[in-house]
Amino acid sequence: xxxxxxxxxxxxxxxxxxxxxxxxxxxxxxxxxxxxxxxxxxxxxxxxxxxxxxxxxxxxxxxxxxxxxxxxxxxxxxxxxxxxxxxxxxxxxxxxxxxxxxxxxxxxxxxxxxxxxxxxxxxxxxxxxxxxxxxxxxxxxxxxxxxxxxxxxxxxxxxxxxxxxxxxxxxxxx
Numbered sequence: 001x002x003x004x005x006x007x008x009x010x011x012x013x014x015x016x017x018x019x020x021x022x023x024x025x026x027x028x029x030x031x032x033x034x035x036x037x038x039x040x041x042x043x044x045x046x047x048x049x050x051x052x053x054x055x056x057x058x059x060x061x062x063x064x065x066x067x068x069x070x071x072x073x074x075x076x077x078x079x080x081x082x083x084x085x086x087x088x089x090x091x092x093x094x095x096x097x098x099x100x101x102x103x104x105x106x107x108x109x110x111x112x113x114x115x116x117x118x119x120x121x122x123x124x125x126x127x128x129x130x131x132x133x134x135x136x137x138x139x140x141x142x143x144x145x146x147x148x149x150x151x152x153x154x155x156x157x158x159x160x161x162x163x164x165x166x167x168x169x170x171x172x173x174x
Contacts, residue, residue, distance in 0.1 A: 026139050029153055033160035034129040036121055039171045044118045044126045045093045047171055051085050057170040058163040070100070079106030086113070093118040099134075107159070108137035108151045128167060130160045 037044050047057055052071050055064040063074040068088075073081045082101035089095070094117040102110055112134035121127045134156060137147035145151060 025141075026135050026143075026149065028133050028135060029149055029156075030131065030133045031153060031156045031160060032129065032131040033157065033164055034127055035164040035168055037126045037128060037168045037171050038124070039126060040124050041093055041118050041120050041126045044128060044167070044171050045090075048116055048118060048128065048167060049088075049090070049093070049095065051088075051095065051097070054163075057167045059166045060159060060162050075103075075106050077106045079103030081107060102137075104137035104147060108147050108155050109134045110137055110139055111135050112156070128164060130164060132156055132160070 047053075050056075051068050052064055052066040054071065054073060055061040060076045061073055062076050065072050068085065070082065070084045073083060075081065080101070081099060081103055083097050084100050086096045086098055094115060096113060096115040098113045099109070099111050104110060112132050114130065114132040117129045119127045119129065134152060136143055136149045136152040138144060
């Protein structure tokens with residue numbers, strides 16, 4: 001009888017271990033990119049703070065329509081992302097926003113929050129910091145390479161890096 005009980009206990013523990021593995025979802029990922037722009041904070045903030053004008057400075061954005069609360073971003077790679085502004089602090093030159101509607105075929109993340117902050121740097125320059133926490137496009141336990149953590153990280157890094165370079169170019173041009 002003791003043997004049967006031990007076997008039953010081992011079976012139950014094994015099943016629990018397996019089911020825990022199957023129910024474990026993706027872990028949140030994060031990216032932080034920054035750039036130094038040779039312009040004062042007020043000038044940089046004037047460009048970056050207009051939530052509905054992302055297409056004016058981001059080369060990977062074909063169109064951005066909306067208002068100061070919600071925007072639809074049309075990506076060069078195809079598809080639209082719908083984002084909403086969560087918080088805006090003009091005195092601190094920062095705002096945070098989140099993804100409301102995904103398009104994983106065009107941008108391989110299922111959800112994100114992001115923050116853009118402009119800070120004074122040496123001289124008359126500004127540092128722009130863009131951070132995000134997000135989940136990969138496929139939140140199952142065995143995502144394809146196109147929708148896994150690495151793909152999501154690469155996509156967000158590229159989006160931020162290209163965007164920050166576009167912002168720098170826009171603000172620094174005479």
